[in-house]
């Protein structure tokens with residue numbers, strides 16, 4: 001691990017998780033610095049999504065610590081620092097695209113200087129502002145989820161299979177958003193089974209295996 005004067009954006013030590021008393025993963029130790037992506041790799045069912053949900057505070061770990069910028073994370077600092085893009089989009093089906101973004105920004109905040117309309121255009125959804133979310137295709141929903149990430153003020157993005165359901169233009173979009181986010185002082189964790197593209201940025205890898213892990217930088 002490089003010696004750095006400022007603490008990592010995220011530092012995880014001894015993180016382990018069990019389901020029905022069966023160990024799923026851990027203990028895991030890793031960190032992510034500003035300007036860096038951590039690629040979380042592993043086979044189906046190994047626990048990648050679960051790890052991201054634990055980091056986002058949606059599931060409770062058995063053991064371990066999580067520091068954000070060198071301070072033990074609590075609910076508030078996690079909410080400020082972390083934006084989570086889940087495997088499946090979580091939109092209100094009958095609200096329009098814009099209304100969904102409005103609702104999510106009201107919940108999680110909005111980055112200064114970024115408008116909902118600009119977000120729609122950035123992800124290639126200009127013209128779909130008034131479409132109810134239920135009428136969007138899987139790839140369009142993923143793009144709408146990416147618009148919400150682009151609007152988020154949180155520096156740490158947790159991206160669960162961000163390339164799934166996207167065409168080649170969409171894969172390029174994910175990479176451009178990640179590059180822009182890291183250039184702006186952010187960092188990201190990205191899960192993948194390795195079947196999709198990886199972002200063209202400084203990347204560490206966390207390779208998950210059932211109940212044990214091997215990490216490499």
Ligand SMILES: Nc1ncnc2c1ncn2[C@@H]1O[C@H](COP(=O)(O)OP(=O)(O)OP(=O)(O)O)[C@@H](O)[C@H]1O
Pocket residue numbers: 019024042043044045046047048049050051193
């Ligand atoms: N809500 C749940 N209740 C019970 N078991 C679950 C639940 N969600 C996931 N699991 C189990 O936990 C394990 C890890 O699941 P997880 O979704 O974290 O894996 P993953 O590595 O993200 O898989 P994939 O690559 O298929 O998305 C799997 O064995 C899965 O069956």
